[in-house]
Amino acid sequence: MRIAVAGATGTVGRHVVAVATERGHEVVPLARAAGVDLTTGEGLAARLEGVDVVVDVTSTRAQSRRGAEGFFGAVTRTLTAAERVAGVGHHVALSIIGIDDVPSGYYRGKRLQERLLAEGDQPWSVLRAAQFHEFAEQALGFVRIGPFSLVPVMHSQPVAAREVGEALVALAESGPSGRVADLAGPEQHRVHRMAREVSRARGLGRRVVPLPLPGAAGRAMRDGSLTAAGDxxxxxxRTTFAEWLAAGGRAG
Known part of the structure; x- marks a missing residue:
């Protein structure tokens, strides 16, 4: 099978590439380095020749509703339009657990992405996954004041990015499935405590200050909406956060 990966160099994308290659598939990265602009479609048509399925694991730094919807809307519309022309038979997208219950700008972008696929005519599959183990280290850089890192108070059920990559490749192999069962890690954690463990294990010297975010979004992040609780x-x-950290962030 020939699998095109949008976001191939990202946290999950690199695992999608690795797993697909290990399983004998041909991988086509869709990235600026390959001359592709996923928001405009420049260079995309040539890269989709002979492709059977596209796996979209793109992300954006935009946190506002306007920025996130602009990015995910443009990428999804551009990809699916090009896929139809190229005869690609399946679009797989990675989404996030809890986006229906957390009113944040970024999650509105992900909801738009899902809606465009559900309302379109391109065969699709969507996997919602929890935050990755890597999120704890990323959180150390959200707000830095000298040696202090202000980390949002968030209840999470982190999962190994490798396992997300495995699930996405399995979906690509299975064919269009709509929205499938959510994927989360084996344990629930508080993100600021995970961040402290990462700082200690990596010798980063960051002093973590828990930051309860205001409003409905902050409450939802604290109440377990971003976990698989009750589902x-x-x-x-399989991989716990402690196992991932002990392996230097390579477990899974």
Whole structure:
């Protein structure tokens, strides 16, 4: 199978590439380095020749509703339009657990992405996953004041990015499935405590200050909306945060 990966160099994208290659598939990265602009479609048509399925794991730094919807809307519309022309038979997208219950700008962008796929005519699959183990280290850089890192108070159920990559490749192999069961890690954690463990293990010297975010979005982040709690259909991963950290962030 020939699999095109949008976001191939990202946290999950690199695992999608690795897993697909290990399983004998041909991988086509869709990235600026390959001359592709996913928001405008420049260079995309040539890269989709002979492709069977596109896996979209793109992300954006935009946190506002306007920025996130602008990015995910443009990428999804551009990809699916090009896929139809090229005869690509399947679009797989990675989304996030809890986006229906957390009113943040970024999550509105992800909801738009899902809606465009559901309302379009391109065969699709969507996997919602929890935050990755890597999120704890990323959180150390959100707000830095000298040696202090202000980390949002968030209840999460982190999953190994490798396992997300495995699930996405399995979806690509299975064919269009709509929205499938959510994927989360085997344990629930508080993100600021995870960040402290990462700082200690990496010798980063960051002093973590828990920051409760205001409003409905902040409350939802604290109340477990971003976990698989109460969802008996959710699939739970294998690798714990402690195992991932002990392996230097390479477990999974």
């Amino acid at each position: 008996p259909a959710a699939v739970l991963g």
